[in-house]
Amino acid sequence: MKFAYRFSNLLGAVYRQGNLNFSRDGNVVISPVGNRISVFDLKNNTSETLPFSTTKNITCVGLSPDGSLAIVVDEDGAAVLVSLITRAILHHFHFHKPVSSIRFSPDGRKFIVTKENVALMYHAPGKKREFNAFVLDKSYYGPYDETTCIDWTDDSKCFVVGSKDMSTWVFGAERWANLIYYSLGGHKDIVVGCFFEKDSLDLYTVSQDGTLCVWESDTELDGLILKKSQDKPKDKVEGEEGEVIRGKVETAKEREKKKNVRYKMMSKHFFNKEGxxxxxxxxxxxxxxxxxxxxxxxxxxxxxxxxxxxxxxxxxxxxxxxxxxxxxxxxxxxxxxxxxxxxxxxxxxxxxxxxxxxxxHFNNMASLAYSPDGQYIVTGGDDSKVKVWNTNTGLCFVTFTEHTSSVTNVTFTSSGFVIVSASLDGTVRAFDLHRYRNFRTFTSPRPAQFSSLAVDASGELVSAGAQDSFEIFLWSMQTGRLLEVLAGHEGPVSCLCFSPVQSVLASCSWDRTVRLWDMLDSWQTKETLPLTSDGLAVTYRPDGQELAVATLNGEISFWNPHTATQNGSVAGRHDLQTGRKETDKITAKQSAKGKSFTSLCYSADGESVLAGGQAKFVCIYNIKEQMLIKKFEISCNLSFDAMEEFLDRRKMTEFGSLALVDEGAGDGDGVSISLPGVRRGDMSSRHFKPEIRVSSLRFSPTGRSWAATTTEGLLVYSLDGSLVFDPYDLDLDVTPASIRKQLRLQEWASAIVLAFRLNEKALKQEVLEKVPHEQISVVCGSLPDIYVEKLLGFIATCLEKSGHLQFYMTWAQNLLMLHGQKLKNRSGAILPTLQALQKSIQRHFDDLSKLCDFNMYNIRYAVALSKQRGLKRAAEEETEDQEEEDEELSEEMSEASLEDAEMML
The missing domain is CATH 2.40.10 (Thrombin, subunit H)
Structure with missing residues (x-):
């Protein structure tokens, strides 16, 4: 399946709201990000976003003690039971009210959910076979206001609940005779946390005003007595020993045990406050x-x-x-x-x-770009930051903060070690990925807000388009000087793109034209392409033989840049399917007429184009057939605006939509109507419900994945994570048994061909790794041409994760050496495969070079240490020799002095 892209990862956002959880071993952090869950492995330094999502933003997550299950609850109280092992949703449930906290008992048999002023205890799913996974056990009432926090005792006998009414309630999880419930006061603000001491009923409570209360219980956990049946005793005889109930003697000690649990405040502490x-x-x-x-x-x-x-x-x-x-x-x-x-x-x-x-990025992300080897993604946001993300780990490893206003566009140079960014602060900056510094700053003679950016294939020319002066500025990367100001457009320049094969710049503008500027011939206009509407985005095909332009009327037109003729167009307005905003007074169908694609990107092979805009959908079009191939829904989060097609009738009142009703009492508080014309969410205290949209799209150079900057974050869709059975030239005799038979007969080439026809990854890897090392060159030479490219692509994917580095490198070397000329003739089609191979080799090179550097310093240290020890040993030997000589000399002198004395005598 060529377009079976699945959601792979969410970058650009690591935490939004809700509670954090550590895994059982303590090495993994589970963080809610919007309506998804991200898992950060702290040992291996990787991140992963789970493939499921809730209908609204997640507010709380409860993790089972063994770490295999999680209960995820969103803003409305809709819950999802998830297996963290298989990453699959097991059950849906709705609590019908917002949930403030959720907590499993330490033994994993129960869990508590608090909503409003009630604590609900459920049987934990999986411990007992039930038709419904969530079975309510008991409801606990007590607090007068909303509950805020929960904690369990270590033996799961009791739990404590904190509340907004400044009280803390201790409840028994079983029917204890001496503890039904107990209410604790002592605070003057909302209780934020309540915690039991280890193996004890002693309590600590913390409130919002910075007060800690220490409570001591007069009963141990062992002192809790299980309540017996409610039947009254038939015979009751009093005596000196105590009470006889049903023929049993109850001593004074047992009566003492039956006293109700009581708490006493031992101390009260205050945190240092700063206002x-x-x-x-x-x-x-x-x-x-x-x-x-x-x-x-x-x-x-x-x-x-x-x-x-x-x-x-x-x-x-x-x-x-x-x-x-x-x-x-x-x-x-x-x-x-x-x-x-x-x-x-x-x-x-x-x-x-x-x-x-x-x-x-704590504001919207505006643009993204892949590095030439596909290893890194750079993003620019409205928070004036430029961030670089590693696609393998999903983590940001460097942030550049030199810009002082929104970053509108970012791109990599062809070398992959320089990032260029344009901003509304009137500067274009170049950043070095070796030293992580801003080494060039390009400015214009008059202050201008740059909204578009492009760097040519050589990395020498940097161009940026201005919003207000309608001019295009050209700078030299080497010198940092302004080379030329290109004037001619009569409207804001919305997008720039350099041809990958020629020194030609294409500029798209709101004046309904696309201009092609020749960089070699005095920067003159080579061609002017007339458009039917305002131009919003322009991009070249990877081979430079075609140009795609997105316009305001929702069309994508395709042009031949050499002859300035239009090859075709796609009407994509109806494919966007925009939703209706809460404050809109027109239907979604009417508002869709004003929507259009704002970002375009060609696939790696140039056969299809990816388009996104002011909607929750991303579309892939086939250029030759001029038709929609697939549509991706990037989000189903109803916490964003413009998600639903129809207005919710429950939000309608006699005065109209609730979103349009001013709830303020005249003093400016409680106003929820957004400011007119605000698209990205009003960041003041008035209203913040961002509208869903796609601001930028890019295919990875390998063609195996694509990324989109959206209101939700940076979404990565990939082919690698999907379990799709996609055979090639399948026949009845192509079975795993026949493939293994060829392996036993040592028919390596035919086994590889059969494995690639079946196209099962594990089987292909098994066949390849069975081939003897000395037979690789012979097998490579006898392979049919059609399988060479497939094998090369498979080796590129295996090389990325396998430890058999030399083995797969030998395969790649032999394939390229023996079939190099044939592959060169199909350079356009083979380019994504070669880039994937380069990415894998580069990753291993980086890892090994770090290891070699580390080992080199270790060896130097060991050599220096051995030299130091050798010098020390030599010095010790020298001192020993010197001492021996001194002793001999002193003996000779003493003997000589004795002889002199004898002579004198």
């Missing part, structure tokens, strides 16, 4: 180490040892509110989530160092 804004916002407690971690609205966190309340550590991680805190099982690593910054940090408090530090 009213510094509320305590998140807390976590590690029971074995007795460490309490508290996060504040000012971005400061404290580590205290309880119950003495000794301050271990205090640090400010940002100037924004800490939304979530979690501690791993060993107590060494602490995870922090800052929702406003989109930041996720893991701090090792003993060594005082960051284990993990990632931050996404």
């Amino acid at each position: 009213d804004f510094n509320n305590l916002t998140a807390a976590a407690y590690h029971k074995p180490n007795h460490i309490l971690v508290t996060g504040f609205a000012s971005g400061i966190f404290h580590l205290h040892e309880l119950p003495e309340f000794n301050l271990i550590h205090s640090l400010s991680i940002s100037d924004q509110r800490i939304a979530s805190v979690a501690i791993n099982s060993s107590g060494d690593w602490i995870g922090f989530g800052c929702s406003r910054m989109g930041q996720l940090l893991v701090w090792e408090w003993q060594s005082e160092s960051y284990v993990f530090k990632q931050q996404g």
Whole structure:
């Protein structure tokens, strides 16, 4: 399946809201990102986004003690039971009200859900075979306001619930005779965290105003007595020993045991406050180490040892509110989530160092670009940052913050080591990926806001289009000087693109033209292509023989740049299928007439084009047939605006839509109507519900994946992760048995051909690795031409993850040496395969070069150490020799002096 792209990863966002969780071994952080779940492996430094999604943003995640199950709940209370082993959804459930927290019991048999002022206890799924996975056991009432937090005792006998009414309630998970419920006061603000001490009923409660209360229970966990049946005793005889119930004697000691559990406040502590804004916002407690971690609205966190309340550590991680805190099982690593910054940090408090530090674009992402080898993706955002992401790990490894306004466009040079970015601050900057610095800054004679950018194939010419002056500026990368200002457009320049094979620049403008500028002939206009509407995007085919242009009327037109003639067009307005915004007064069908594609990209083979715009869909069109091949829905998150096609009738009142009703009381508070003309969400306190849209699209150079910058983040769709059976030239005799028979007969070439006809990855790898090393060149020479390219592509994918480096490199070398001329004739088609091979080799080269450098320094250290020891040994031997000589000399002198004395006598 050529277009069987599946969602692969979500980059550009690491945390939005909700609670963080560590895995059972403590090496993995599970973070909610919008309506998806991202898993960050801290040991291997990789990230993965799970393939499922909820209908709205996730607010809380509950993890089972064995780490195999997770319950994910969104803003509306819709829950999903997920297997973290198979990454599959097992069950859907709806709590019908927003859920504030969810927690499994330590034994994994129950879990508690708090919504409004009720705590609901359910049987944990999987422990008992039921038709319904979520079976309600008991409902616990007590708090008068919303519940905020939960904690269990270590033996799962009791649990505690904190509330917004400043009270804390202790409930029995079973029917205990001496503990039904117990209410604790003592706070003057919302209870943020409540924690049991290890193997005890003693409690710690933390409130929003920075107060910690330490509570001591007069009963141990063993002292809880299970309630017996409600039947009254038939015979009751009083005596000196005690009460006789049903013939049994109850002693005074047992009566003492039956006393109700009571709590006493032992101490009250206050955190250092820096003004009213510094509320305590998140807390976590590690029971074995007795460490309490508290996060504040000012971005400061404290580590205290309880119950003495000794301050271990205090640090400010940002100037924004800490939304979530979690501690791993060993107590060494602490995870922090800052929702406003989109930041996720893991701090090792003993060594005082960051284990993990990632931050996404906390505003919209405007553009992206793949590196020539497909290993890196660079993104630019409205937060004026340029970030570089590794496609293998899914993590950002460098952030450039030199721009002072929104970054509108980014691109790589052909070498892959230089990133160029354009911004509304009036500068175009070049960044070096070797030294991670801004080494060139290009500016215009008059201040201009740059909205488009292009770099030529040689990496020497940098061009940027201005929004306000309608001019195109050309600079030299070597000198940084302005070479030329190209004037001629009568409207803002929306997009620029250099030809991959010629020194020709194509510029697209709102003046309904595309101009082709010749860089070799005095920068003159070579051709002017007339458009039917305002031009929004232009791109060249990888071989430079065709040009695709997206216009405001929703059309994509294809042009021959040499003859300036139009080859065809695609009407894509009806394929966008935009949704209706909450504040729209017209239907989705009417608003779709004003929508269009704003980003275009050719596939690696140039046969199809990828298009996206102001909608939740990305379309792939076949150029030759001029028809839609496939449509991808990039998001189903109803927390974004313009997602639903029809208006929700439940939001309609007698005054019209609720979204259009001003809820303010006249003092400016509670206004939810967005400002007119605001597309990207009003960032003030008025209204923030961003509209779903695709701002930029790119195919990877290998053609195996494509990426899109959207309101949700940077989405990567790939062919590699999908389990698709796609045989080639299949016949009745092509079976795994016949392939293994050819292997036994040592018919290597025919076995490879059969394996590629069946196209099963595991079988292909098995066949290849059975071929003896010395037979590789013979097998490569006898392969049919059609299978050479397929084998080369397969080797490129295997080489990326396999440890048999020399084996697969030998295959690649022999194929390229023996079939080089034939492959050269099909250079256009074979290019993505070669780029995939280059990407795999480059990755191994980077890993090995780091290892070799490290070993080289180790060897130098060992040599220096041995030399030092040799010198030390030589010095010791020299001193020993010197001492022996001195002793001999002294003996000779003493003998001589004795002889002199004898002579004198």
